[in-house]
Amino acid sequence: MKKKVAIVGVTGYSGVELVRLLLTHPSVEINGLYAHSTAGQLMNEQYPSLSSICEQEIQVFDAKKIMEENDAVFFATPSGVSKKDAISFIQADFPVIDLSGDFRLNQEEYEKWYHSPACEQKYLDKAQYSLADLERAEKHYIANPGCYATATLLALHPIAQTDWFDVESIIVDAKSGLSGAGKKLSETSHFSFISDNLFLYKQNQHQHIPEIVQKLQTWNEEIPYIQFQTTLVPATRGIFISCYIKMKKELSEQDIYDWYERVYKGKKFIRLQNKNTLPSMKQVVGSNYCDIGLSYNSTTHVLTVVSVIDNLIKGAAGQAIQNFNQLFGMDETLGLQLAPVFP
Ligand SMILES: NC(=O)C1=CN([C@@H]2O[C@H](COP(=O)(O)OP(=O)(O)OC[C@H]3O[C@@H](n4cnc5c(N)ncnc54)[C@H](OP(=O)(O)O)[C@@H]3O)[C@@H](O)[C@H]2O)C=CC1
Numbered sequence: 001m002k003k004k005v006a007i008v009g010v011t012g013y014s015g016v017e018l019v020r021l022l023l024t025h026p027s028v029e030i031n032g033l034y035a036h037s038t039a040g041q042l043m044n045e046q047y048p049s050l051s052s053i054c055e056q057e058i059q060v061f062d063a064k065k066i067m068e069e070n071d072a073v074f075f076a077t078p079s080g081v082s083k084k085d086a087i088s089f090i091q092a093d094f095p096v097i098d099l100s101g102d103f104r105l106n107q108e109e110y111e112k113w114y115h116s117p118a119c120e121q122k123y124l125d126k127a128q129y130s131l132a133d134l135e136r137a138e139k140h141y142i143a144n145p146g147c148y149a150t151a152t153l154l155a156l157h158p159i160a161q162t163d164w165f166d167v168e169s170i171i172v173d174a175k176s177g178l179s180g181a182g183k184k185l186s187e188t189s190h191f192s193f194i195s196d197n198l199f200l201y202k203q204n205q206h207q208h209i210p211e212i213v214q215k216l217q218t219w220n221e222e223i224p225y226i227q228f229q230t231t232l233v234p235a236t237r238g239i240f241i242s243c244y245i246k247m248k249k250e251l252s253e254q255d256i257y258d259w260y261e262r263v264y265k266g267k268k269f270i271r272l273q274n275k276n277t278l279p280s281m282k283q284v285v286g287s288n289y290c291d292i293g294l295s296y297n298s299t300t301h302v303l304t305v306v307s308v309i310d311n312l313i314k315g316a317a318g319q320a321i322q323n324f325n326q327l328f329g330m331d332e333t334l335g336l337q338l339a340p341v342f343p
């Protein structure tokens, strides 16, 4: 029997991507679409791309109705919504996959980085931060990792577990296409600003820094911090991460490559590039893959790790579905067997 799911925030970029992917999921029925300002309209009125494919009505959020009519709910809402609206689901132990940042951090860290009150710690404690390629979703509240955090953590996971590098040396240069900012317009998302342009933002203040550091420290408690910088690039989709790490041990590029190959053996959505090959952003767009490449400079002893993802798929809706599949004991690739779109 198919699992029935509801999507809250369905008219946003991640919400509509959830719809697109779940429509091909053999074991899921999209049973309830919820949003805010567009309630009462049909999904295809908002998104003509979905005409004759998904023409359901967008409804006003109603937790009781969602629980009565569904097996799980996805929250694809801006931060600040699920910390209030998801509480009744937690109280009822109803499965939630939350794409927002509301349940990724403890109270203190959330308030420091999101500049807004956190929900009660007893509710935060119910959530599992689940990087779908590295762990298995088990708790009924899944805090889906952020897009930049996903690409960065997958790039660093193998090396972080070693004692081969200077733990204070990690520098992450992260670039994203515009859809990472959601559908709301801002000055920097105007075509005339971002076209033919690059733009550094949230310097040393990005909200993904604490979720990256907290996860890194579970792999290697000696890593005290990272230097993390985000840049907006004139593309619709895609994240491109370059990590620079100072190595302290005499190693060959082959040693490092062999280690990454060993750690990621059998991972269905991680594609380690051939030696001496670095991935480009576009080679994963439209798919749930994270592609990773390595390059080692034996003169400076700096290791460069590049990872690329589609921010709306591996960075949001795709990983959310992977987590959902794990939670419900399904093959984690269901609904996600997508070849990238190229060119
Ligand atoms: N875009 C991306 O690449 C990624 C996004 N995320 C996270 O996923 C979440 C969604 O992001 P994104 O799709 O970009 O956001 P968008 O801004 O594109 O969409 C947000 C959606 O939430 C709806 N919404 C807002 N408030 C409420 C409410 N109170 N009740 C119900 N619906 C509401 C909006 O509806 P309306 O327009 O009617 O207000 C809209 O449909 C965010 O938390 C984001 O940080 C995570 C990883 C990557």
Ligand SMILES: CC(=O)N[C@@H](CCC(=O)OP(=O)(O)O)C(=O)O
Residues within 6 Å of the ligand: 079, 099, 100, 101, 145, 146, 147, 148, 176, 177, 178, 179, 180, 181, 182, 207, 208, 230, 232
């Ligand atoms: C390009 C762009 O603006 N990207 C967003 C990433 C948003 C995101 O992933 O949101 P969460 O914080 O919920 O994870 C940003 O930098 O804030």
